Amino acid sequence: MTTTTVVRTAVKPRRAVLAMPEYHPPLAAREALRLDFNENTFAPSPRVMEQLKQITPEGLTKYPEREPVERIAAQHFGIEADQVLLTNGVDEVIHLVCAAFLEPEDEALIATPTFFMYDVSISMMTSGLRKIQSDASLEFPYERFMAAINERTKLIIVASPNNPTGAIVSREHLLAIAAAAPQAVLMVDEAYFHFHGESTIEDIATIPNLLIARTFSKAYGLANLRIGMLAGNVELLKYVRKVCSPYNVNGVALDCLPVALADEDYLAWYTEQVRIGRERMMDGLRTMGVPFFPSHANFILMKIGPKHAELVKAMRKHGVLLRDRSADPGCDGFVRITIGVEEHVTLGLAALQTSLNEIGWKA
Numbered sequence: 604m605t606t607t608t609v610v611r612t613a614v615k616p617r618r619a620v621l622a623m624p625e626y627h628p629p630l631a632a633r634e635a636l637r638l639d640f641n642e643n644t645f646a647p648s649p650r651v652m653e654q655l656k657q658i659t660p661e662g663l664t665k666y667p668e669r670e671p672v673e674r675i676a677a678q679h680f681g682i683e684a685d686q687v688l689l690t691n692g693v694d695e696v697i698h699l700v701c702a703a704f705l706e707p708e709d710e711a712l713i714a715t716p717t718f719f720m721y722d723v724s725i726s727m728m729t730s731g732l733r734k735i736q737s738d739a740s741l742e743f744p745y746e747r748f749m750a751a752i753n754e755r756t757k758l759i760i761v762a763s764p765n766n767p768t769g770a771i772v773s774r775e776h777l778l779a780i781a782a783a784a785p786q787a788v789l790m791v792d793e794a795y796f797h798f799h800g801e802s803t804i805e806d807i808a809t810i811p812n813l814l815i816a817r818t819f820s821k822a823y824g825l826a827n828l829r830i831g832m833l834a835g836n837v838e839l840l841k842y843v844r845k846v847c848s849p850y851n852v853n854g855v856a857l858d859c860l861p862v863a864l865a866d867e868d869y870l871a872w873y874t875e876q877v878r879i880g881r882e883r884m885m886d887g888l889r890t891m892g893v894p895f896f897p898s899h900a901n902f903i904l905m906k907i908g909p910k911h912a913e914l915v916k917a918m919r920k921h922g923v924l925l926r927d928r929s930a931d932p933g934c935d936g937f938v939r940i941t942i943g944v945e946e947h948v949t950l951g952l953a954a955l956q957t958s959l960n961e962i963g964w965k966a
Contacts, residue, residue: 628640643822651824880947908964921958
């Protein structure tokens with residue numbers, strides 16, 4: 604039997620790395636119905652599966668070429684090719700934008716609760732992260748957010764729809780934020796755009812400090828391939844490209860994205876499944892007496908209270924995974940459920956009713 608010896612090192616990382624938070628999503632043992640991570644719960648377009656069969660052994664030996672697919676994506680979304688950067692999911696978008704624009708003395712502004720990777724990437728570059736907490740409604744705190752903008756503000760990130768709340772920020776408010784901070788980049792995270800339908804992507808031509816982040820992990824069902832998109836002002840994107848690896852997106856993802864984009868019928872079908880399922884889930888929660896926050900995304904945040912962990916455990920026992928969001932600021936006792944296709948919503952509702960009864964939950 605071999606014994607491993609751990610050799611200590613005197614090398615220390617940057618102070619910011621020591622101080623930054625870590626993100627450890629609970630990914631282990633996810634063999635049940637996945638209503639926990641806001642993924643597509645069904646499948647990508649059938650065209651993606653056919654495209655995967657066309658990949659050759661020789662194709663895997665080549666470095667990936669991003670730019671041809673960026674041209675396809677740009678045409679699909681009605682913008683110019685130099686206004687698009689394809690990325691390794693939105694996680695990389697956040698990382699690249701922080702690396703390109705934040706100095707140690709700068710401030711960055713977010714509203715909480717929101718996607719935790721903003722904290723991670725911002726804190727890696729600066730200690731000047733300012734968080735504006737939503738009130739009990741969990742709506743975007745627009746007035747207090749605007750008041751927090753100052754001359755040190757260099758980066759603003761707003762998710763619309765927001766994760767984990769499902770709340771949205773109006774285009775009018777987003778453009779007002781951009782105008783109030785001309786010295787700062789405003790990045791609007793539209794990861795859940797397809798379940799809401801409103802976007803500011805058309806404004807990138809006229810708003811010089813606006814960036815839009817999109818993912819193909821949710822509605823398109825490509826989470827495992829890790830591909831996202833940053834769209835925005837050409838001058839801003841020049842700086843982001845400068846800190847981006849030329850081979851950041853793998854070739855399999857690049858091969859599959861064009862056919863996923865082309866299958867608009869499949870995308871329309873899946874997003875409609877989610878829209879109908881979201882209404883069914885909210886109706887079911889009302890019937891069960893479970894408080895929740897109205898959502899514009901593919902998930903709903905429920906107010907369970909002290910039995911939140913018991914509910915997640917009971918649901919797993921019944922073959923359904925949920926996400927406990929109690930550690931998020933202002934979310935004590937809250938649990939999130941993902942909305943998928945009709946069958947998955949039916950299974951989720953049935954398991955939820957059974958589990959709530961088992962744990963003795965009362966409204």
